[in-house]
Amino acid sequence: MAAIGQGPIPANSIILTPASGPILSVSQTCPTVRRRLGEGGPLSSGCSLRHGTRTPCRRYSGATQLGRLETLTGMAHCWGKRGETLLAALALLLSTSVASAQDSLANPHEGNPGAARAGRALFETRCAECHGADAKGISGPDLTDLWAAGRSDGGVFQTIQRGVPGSIMPSSSAPDDELWAIVSYLKGISTVSPVEFATGNADEGRQMFGANCAGCHRAGRSGGRLGPDLSRITLSRSRAGLMSSIRDPSAAMRVGYRTVTVVTAEGQRIRGLKKAEDAFSIQIVDTAERLQGYLKTDLREVQNEAQSLMPPFGPDRLTDGDLDNLLRFLASLREGGDAL
Structure with missing residues (x-):
């Protein structure tokens, strides 16, 4: 039996024949596949499965590997039991490819304070409802320990972009720059070693x-x-x-330490840090470290400032x-x- 457009398939190949469509051959003559499937050794990052081929594995970037393997995984699921053998191989390959793809993603805004500032604003409008204004978690998990737990910038980016299947975390269609800005903000407030x-x-x-x-x-x-x-x-x-x-x-500027100026009915300006606010009142700590509370009906103006007191x-x-x-x-x- 031969794969479409290829020569004879070696006897030690894994052959899957779906009800319709091309024959898919995963040749174990490829050294990297043989080491992983036959000998239990480590699979080198970059190995890929190809339709009806017995040639050595080609090398692709982590992102390319991930995309191709996910496509093959979907095909194997459609074939039912005849895809089980392929899925076993793909599971091994996909685990290394996911890590490789994530590690290959670098934050283009690394070290840019402006990106962290933009990311904070985006986080507050899109993420804080579930993860909390301080990212410590409400219905969603605490995001301040992601890097301490070994997550990479690329891994966090892909989680935000793709969402978490089976959870309330949706995927995002926002531009990459906005997602990277959120990553920059979260990394800046993360716990570390x-x-x-x-x-x-x-x-x-x-x-x-x-x-x-x-x-x-x-x-x-x-x-x-x-x-x-x-x-x-x-x-x-x-x-x-x-x-x-x-x-x-x-x-x-973190919650509880954002600069605010209140203007009283008499015109007195009091600058400090906003500690709490609701529709009717505001509480601040002024620059003399005094905690003060005001009814908004007694104030002429509340000015939220973009510049830190520091x-x-x-x-x-x-x-x-x-x-x-x-x-x-x-x-x-x-x-x-x-x-x-």
Whole structure:
């Protein structure tokens, strides 16, 4: 028996003949397939199955592999029992191809604070209903530990794009740039491993913190209370996310730390951080660290601002080495190191 348009099929090939359509041959003479199916060895990334062929496996990118294998999987399902053998082979191939395809996807906006800012806005309008404004999860799962769990940028991108079958998570037809922006935002607020903060000098970082951060942030029992407590911040924020927040704090202001100015009926302007708001009232912490609440009927205006109260610390204020020291100090706090 021969496949359409091919020569004789080797005797050790797996042959599936559907009710109609071409014969599909998966030749075990291919070294990579034989190692995986016959000898149990690792399957090299790039192996693909071809219709009626006994030639060595061609090499394709991860994304191409994934698309072709998914097509073959669908065909095998249609053939019922005669597709079971093929499905077994495809399951092995697909597992490596999925990982390869995801790893080959690189975020084109990596390190771009503007993308993280746009991603936050997109997340709040499209994702927060299920995953929460802080991405910690409501009906949907917590998204702040994706990278700590080993997910890649490409894997998160594909999950957002394709959705999760059998769940309430739908697929998305949004442009790739918008999906990558959401990935950038989520990566910036993700939890991470201590290894990310292994560089730098904690003692020098402690001095840096005292000079630049302690007026608004706490470390241990010392420091201000206007900004977030940073004593355990390296447990919940990635190195890249923290560096981005220090360099451009306005790019991704978190819930509870967004700048707002309220104007009273008498014209007094009070600037601070919005802590809570509903249709009738708003609560803020002003720059003197006082919690204040106002009925909106008593206010002339509520101004939500795009700029953080925290100033940006560019390379002219803190070098990359300074940031390494600062982050190493913050990481040392969760390891039992001395605070200020």
